[in-house]
Amino acid sequence: MMDNQQRRTVHMASSAADEEPQPGDLIEIFRPAYQHWALYLGDGYIINLTPVDESPATAVSSVKSVFSRKAVVRMQLLKEVVGGDSYRINNKYDDNHTPLAVSEIIQRAQLLIGQEVSYDLLGSNCEHFVTLLRYGEAVSEQASRAIGAISLVTAAASAFSVLGLINTRSRNRPF
Secondary structure (H helix, E strand, O other): OOOOOOEOOOEEOOOOOOOOOOOOOEEEEEOOOOEEEEEEEEOOEEEEEEEOOOOOOOOOOOOHHHHOOEEEEEEEEHHHHHOOOEEEEEOOOOOOOOOOOHHHHHHHHHHHOOOEEEOEOOOEOHHHHHHHHHHOOOOOHHHHHHHHHHHHHHHHHHHHHHHHHHHHHHHOOOO
């Protein structure tokens, strides 16, 4: 069940926000094939991860970021990062994780601006990054779902391989 604290109205970058993000809020940006995550710093700025080899201007909706191994921590305007996509304030882990003090969240974020960090879609992605800043613990539901899907596909492939092997052996018997 969602409450107002966890998930607020979805916004287009060009529309007036019903509720403005507050410093320390998690921002979920809806890209065509995935969700990008950022942390709101205040005055229209966010902190987020962008691929090392992309300028901030070209990183707006790049799928390349999903496959990158390194990222740079950047401070950018929320409206520029969102572009034509939509976003929402989504502090969805607040029920299970206590947010750090806003001053500590912002201080930790500012220390990382311009730093190069390792990036891994499943183990160290943009959602892990911003939840680490907000809660002091890296969490990613998106990565957990992806790992679950990969596990399911692997199990199914293994089952089909075993069934194929059994079926081949039984066809090769002379009686």
